[in-house]
Amino acid sequence: MTKGKLDWQMDEHQNGKAPLSLQNVHVSYATRRGKVQAVRNVTLDLHAGESLALIGESGSGKTTLGLAIVRLLPETAQISPGVILYRRDGREVDILKLDRNEMREFRWRDCAMVFQAALNAFNPVLKIWAQAWDTAKAHGWHDKEAVRRRLVELLEFVQLDPKRVIDAYPHELSGGMRQRVLLALSLLLNPQVLILDEPTTALDIITQRTIIKLLRKLKEDQGFTMIFISHDLAIAAELADRVATMYAGRIVELGASEDIFYRPRHPYTLGLIRAVPTVTGGFEQLFSIPGSPPDLIDLPSGCKFHPRCAFATDRCKLEEPELEEVGPGHTAACWHWRAVEEELQRNPLHRGVLSVLQAISFNAEEEAVS
Amino acid sequence: MAPILEVRNLTKKFGKGKETVTAVDSVSFAIEPGETVCLVGESGCGKSTTGRMVAGLLEPTSGEVLFEGKNIKELDSAGFRRYRQSVQIIHQDPYASLNPTQTVRQILTAPLLRHNKVKNRAGAEARALELLEVVDLTPARDMIDKYPHQLSGGQRQRVAVARALTVEPKFIVADEAVSMVDVSIRVSILTMLARLKEQFHVTFLFITHDLALAKYFAWTGRITVMYLGRIVEDGPTQRLITDPRHPYTQALLSAVPEADPELAHRKRQIELREAEIPSLLNLPSGCTFHPRCPYFVPGECDQRVPPLEPLDVGGRVACPVRKHEHVPLLV
Numbered sequence: 001m002t003k004g005k006l007d008w009q010m011d012e013h014q015n016g017k018a019p020l021s022l023q024n025v026h027v028s029y030a031t032r033r034g035k036v037q038a039v040r041n042v043t044l045d046l047h048a049g050e051s052l053a054l055i056g057e058s059g060s061g062k063t064t065l066g067l068a069i070v071r072l073l074p075e076t077a078q079i080s081p082g083v084i085l086y087r088r089d090g091r092e093v094d095i096l097k098l099d100r101n102e103m104r105e106f107r108w109r110d111c112a113m114v115f116q117a118a119l120n121a122f123n124p125v126l127k128i129w130a131q132a133w134d135t136a137k138a139h140g141w142h143d144k145e146a147v148r149r150r151l152v153e154l155l156e157f158v159q160l161d162p163k164r165v166i167d168a169y170p171h172e173l174s175g176g177m178r179q180r181v182l183l184a185l186s187l188l189l190n191p192q193v194l195i196l197d198e199p200t201t202a203l204d205i206i207t208q209r210t211i212i213k214l215l216r217k218l219k220e221d222q223g224f225t226m227i228f229i230s231h232d233l234a235i236a237a238e239l240a241d242r243v244a245t246m247y248a249g250r251i252v253e254l255g256a257s258e259d260i261f262y263r264p265r266h267p268y269t270l271g272l273i274r275a276v277p278t279v280t281g282g283f284e285q286l287f288s289i290p291g292s293p294p295d296l297i298d299l300p301s302g303c304k305f306h307p308r309c310a311f312a313t314d315r316c317k318l319e320e321p322e323l324e325e326v327g328p329g330h331t332a333a334c335w336h337w338r339a340v341e342e343e344l345q346r347n348p349l350h351r352g353v354l355s356v357l358q359a360i361s362f363n364a365e366e367e368a369v370s
Numbered sequence: 371m372a373p374i375l376e377v378r379n380l381t382k383k384f385g386k387g388k389e390t391v392t393a394v395d396s397v398s399f400a401i402e403p404g405e406t407v408c409l410v411g412e413s414g415c416g417k418s419t420t421g422r423m424v425a426g427l428l429e430p431t432s433g434e435v436l437f438e439g440k441n442i443k444e445l446d447s448a449g450f451r452r453y454r455q456s457v458q459i460i461h462q463d464p465y466a467s468l469n470p471t472q473t474v475r476q477i478l479t480a481p482l483l484r485h486n487k488v489k490n491r492a493g494a495e496a497r498a499l500e501l502l503e504v505v506d507l508t509p510a511r512d513m514i515d516k517y518p519h520q521l522s523g524g525q526r527q528r529v530a531v532a533r534a535l536t537v538e539p540k541f542i543v544a545d546e547a548v549s550m551v552d553v554s555i556r557v558s559i560l561t562m563l564a565r566l567k568e569q570f571h572v573t574f575l576f577i578t579h580d581l582a583l584a585k586y587f588a589w590t591g592r593i594t595v596m597y598l599g600r601i602v603e604d605g606p607t608q609r610l611i612t613d614p615r616h617p618y619t620q621a622l623l624s625a626v627p628e629a630d631p632e633l634a635h636r637k638r639q640i641e642l643r644e645a646e647i648p649s650l651l652n653l654p655s656g657c658t659f660h661p662r663c664p665y666f667v668p669g670e671c672d673q674r675v676p677p678l679e680p681l682d683v684g685g686r687v688a689c690p691v692r693k694h695e696h697v698p699l700l701v
Contacts, residue, residue: 177646205622205626206642209624209625209626232629233553234634237628237631238631257631275556276553276582277582278582279581279611280623280699280700281628283586286557286560286586287557288555288558289554292522351633353632353633353700357611357612358612
C-alpha cells in the first residue's frame with residue numbers, strides 16, 4: 001500500500017519538534033503497604049518518525065510509563081510531578097492537564113495504545129466491525145460507509161482478509177490475527193503516535209515475524225512514531241531506532257539501538273545483553289544478573305541497581321547517578337560507565353555478523369555425545 | 371551405548387469420532403545417557419504431549435516408551451514405580467505447580483519420606499537443606515520455612531527442581547521450565563540445570579518454543595523439531611542451527627527475532643505461502659507443511675507422508691525434496 005492511499009504522518013512533522021516530550025515524570029501507586037514508586041524522574045523526547053523501545057524486566061516501570069502517556073492508569077496511581085507535552089499541527093498541550101473529554105479525544109485520535117493481543121483487549125460480544133464502529137462513533141465519526149471503507153483498507157494493510165474478519169467475533173480469530181486486528185483498529189483514527197505493549201509476546205515464532213514485518217512497514221513506509229514496550233530484547237533489536245533501558249522506574253540508559261546492543265555503558269544493560277542468546281550468532285557464554293529486582297516500596301539507597309551490580313562502589317550506595325552523556329546521542333546513569341567501557345574492551349561482546357558461525361557438518365559416526 | 375530412553379511410533383489422539391485430534395503422530399527417537407535433547411516447535415506441535423508421555427503422565431494411544439531398554443507397559447508395579455521416580459518432569463508454571471498452602475519444607479520432605487529416601491524426619495530435613503543448596507536457594511535455612519507466595523518466579527522454579535531431585539531421577543523432562551522466569555535470571559537456572567547433568571548424571575529432555583534457549587542449553591547435544599505432531603528434523607544442535615534442511619526448520623530459524631540489530635536486519639526472509647498454521651482437526655494430506663512450504667512440489671508433497679531419513683550432515687529430515695540443499699540464514 002502506498003503512502004498516498006493512507007495519507008499519514010510524514011507531512012505532519014513539525015519543524016523537528018518532538019511530538020511527545022516527557023519532563024521529569026513520576027508515577028506512584030498508593031497501596032496498603034505504602035507508596036509504590038513505579039516511575040521516577042523520566043525525561044524523554046520522542047522524535048517524529050522514530051521508534052523507541054522501552055526494555056526492562058517486569059516491575060521496571062515500562063508499562064506504567066506507557067499507560068501514563070495515554071492516562072489509562074488505575075485510580076490508585078498518581079502522576080506527579082511531571083509534564084507530558086504533546087505536539088501536533090503546531091499546537092502543544094500538556095496531556096496531564098487535559099480534562100476527561102479532551103483526554104478521550106486525545107486517545108486513539110492522537111495517540112493509540114496497542115495492548116498484548118489477549119482476548120480481553122476486545123469486547124467479546126461484539127464483532128470486529130462493531131468494535132470499530134463503536135470507536136468511530138465515540139470520536140464523533142458517524143459516516144458508516146466511510147468507517148467501513150477505512151476498516152477494510154486497514155485490515156488489508158495488516159494482511160487480513162476483510163471479508164473473513166469483519167464479521168467475526170474475537171474468539172474466532174487466532175492470536176496472530178487478533179494482534180493484527182488490534183493494530184488495524186488502533187490506526188482507525190489516524191493517530192500520530194502508537195504505543196505498543198508487548199506486541200509479540202505469547203505469539204508463535206512465525207506469527208511474531210509477521211507482526212514484526214508489519215510494524216517495520218508502518219515504520220519505514222509510513223514514518224509512524226512508535227514506542228515499543230517489551231521485556232524481550234529481540235523486539236528492540238528488530239524494530240527500534242533508539243532503546244531506553246528501564247530499571248526500578250528510571251531510564252538508566254538511552255541511545256541508538258547499535259550503541260545499546262554493541263556499546264552498552266550501564267551495567268544493567270550489559271547484564272541484560274549478556275543474559276540473552278541469539279540463534280544465528282555464535283555461541284557465547286551467558287551470565288545472569290545476580291539477585292532480583294528491588295522492592296518498589298522500599299527502594300535501595302543511591303543507585304537502585306547497586307545491590308546487583310558488579311561495578312558498584314561505596315559511592316553507588318550513597319548517591320543516585322543522573323543520566324550523563326557517554327557518547328553522541330547516548331546517555332547512561334552510572335558512576336562507573338568508563339569501567340563498563342574498559343570491561344567491554346577486555347571481554348568484548350561477540351555480537352553482530354562477524355560473530356556468525358559457519359555451517360557445521362557432522363559426521364553422524366564421529367559425533368561425540370555430550 | 372544403550373539409550374536411556376527410547377520412543378517408538380509414539381502416537382496420541384485426543385477426542386473421538388470426527389473431533390479426533392492427533393496431537394502426536396508416530397514419533398520415534400532415542401536418547402543416550404548423559405545426552406541433552408531439546409524438543410522445539412510452536413504451540414500445538416505435540417512437544418508437551420510427547421514430554422508427558424515420556425514421563426508416564428499420559429498414556430499413548432499407540433506406540434511404545436522404553437526406559438533403560440524396558441517397555442514401560444510391561445513393567446510390574448514395583449518396576450513402574452521405579453520408572454516413575456527415575457523420570458521427573460518440571461512444569462512451566464511455578465505458580466501452579468507448587469501447593470500454596472505448604473512451606474518449602476513440606477514440599478521437599480513429603481516426597482523424601484513417602485519414597486523412603488531418608489530414615490526419619492530429621493534426615494528429611496537435612497536432605498531438604500542440601501537440595502536447596504544444590505539449586506542455589508541460599509541461605510537454605512531462611513528459605514525452608516517460606517511459602518511459595520513469598521518467593522519470586524525464579525526461586526519457585528528452583529524449588530520445583532529441588533522437589534524433582536528428591537527422588538533421585540536419572541531423567542528430567544523440563545517443559546518450558548524457564549519461559550515464565552525473567553530474562554536476567556533465566557540463564558542462572560539453565561546453568562544450574564546444566565550442573566545437575568554433571569553432578570547427578572541426569573539426562574535432559576528440554577522442551578521449549580525458544581530456539582535461542584535450545585541452542586544455548588543443548589549446544590553439545592541435539593535438537594528435535596516438531597510440526598503438527600510429527601518430527602520434521604533432528605540432529606546435532608550445531609548442525610541444525612547452521613545448516614537446517616527442512617523448509618519448516620529454516621522458516622522457524624529465519625523467523626526468530628534476534629537480540630542483535632545487525633543479525634535482525636541481515637536475516638533471510640522466508641515467505642511462506644500461507645501464514646496461518648492449519649487446524650489439527652483438519653490436517654493437510656501428505657507432508658502437513660505443504661500448504662505453507664515455499665518449495666511445494668504438487669503431486670509429491672501432498673500425496674505421501676515424507677519419511678524421516680538420515681542426513682549425511684548428521685541427524686534426520688522428513689523432506690526428500692530439499693534434504694540436500696544448504697540455505698544460508700543470513701543474507
